Amino acid sequence: MTGTTALEPFGARLRRAMDERGPLCVGIDPHASLLADWGLNDDVAGLERFSRTVVEALADRVAVLKPQSAxxxxxxxxxxxxxxxSVEEARAAGALVVMDAKRGDIGSTMAAYAETYLRKDAPLFSDALxxxxxxxxxxxxxxxxxxxENGAGLFVLALTSNPEGREVQHAVREDGRTVGATMLARLAAENAGAEPMGSFGAVVGAxxxxxxxxxxxxxxxxxAPGIGAQGATPADLPGVFGTAVRNVVPNVSRGVLRHGPDAAALRASAERFATEIASAVASG
Incomplete structure (x- = not known):
């Protein structure tokens, strides 16, 4: 996106998208095994066919698409x-794009990562990173x-679903709080006073x-990664997230993508997950 007009804050745009389209994020994860499952070669042509199919099938109906940059x-x-x-076409069709790049560094290097994904006229500008x-x-x-500055957002790793994450995220600081709890507290401070929702989120495994x-x-x-192939279900969400469940954006990747390359099957799977998630959130 080019131009100088400021975007509405990401949190407000995300809240509206979740309310209108349902709280579902679908990953775009073209790893070699999925390309093979779709009958595609593990090359740029296969990558392009895979990504275009997902975007064309889902970008006009799901709240969030999350390409995995790697x-x-x-x-x-x-x-x-x-x-x-893929980012350009997904955003043009109305989906919010979360770039899953998990960048982290210091000083000018972190600033350069930010310029890559969060400057509004950058080729890879995404709604969040x-x-x-x-x-x-x-x-x-x-x-x-x-x-x-650009109306974008961040999702900060806090309590991830991989077992190895515990050795860092559950470590206890001098003040008695875990590292994960500290990240959540810092994000709460970033979002203080924002309505209807702040733009700075956490990654918390379902x-x-x-x-x-x-x-x-x-x-x-x-x-919230973990729905579908990793074993969590939409029904688990209220028990995991409690009163915060309304702000949860569950991510489903393989659970939807395994239905490709048939576009109708991809849409049907996404709609099922979105309906089940909305029902679980409403009952939470």
Missing amino acids: FFERFGSRGVAVLEK TVSPFLGYGSLQPAVDLAR TLGDLSSYDLEINGPLL
Whole structure:
């Protein structure tokens, strides 16, 4: 997107998209095994066919699409060109795009990552970006600042669904709080006073069970991987997220993508997940 007109804050745009389209995020994860399952070659042509099919099938109906940058980057500049096109076409069709790149660094390097994904006239501009805070939350400041300036958002890794994450995220600081709890508290401060929802969210796994010991009320979105192939179900969401469930954006990737390359089957699967998630949220 080009021009100088400021976007409405990401949190407000996401809240509206979730209310209108249902709270579902579908990943665009063209890894080699999925390409093979779709009968596509593991090359740039297969990547382009896969991505275009997902965008054409879903971008006009789901709230969020989340391309995983690594699966495009592995093909070099031609793969990144496919990613740029996918982001542009998804946003043009009305989906919000969360770039799953999990960037994290310090100083000018973090600023350069922010410029890549969060500057409104950048080729890879996305509505939000996943970031890693484990060089210290303060290292994310360039991304926080640029996101605010451009109406974009961040999803900060806090309590991820992979078992290895516990050794960092559940480590206890000198003040008695875990690292994950500290990230949630910092995000709550970023979102203070924002209506109807702040733009700075956390990544919190839907597979983690009861999280009542954590304050998930950050007045911002909670991107929740783990629905579908990783074993969590929409019905699990209220038990995991409690009163924060209304701000949860469950991510489903393989659970939807395995139905490709048939566009109608992709749409039907996404609609089923969206309906089940909306029902679970309403009952939570």
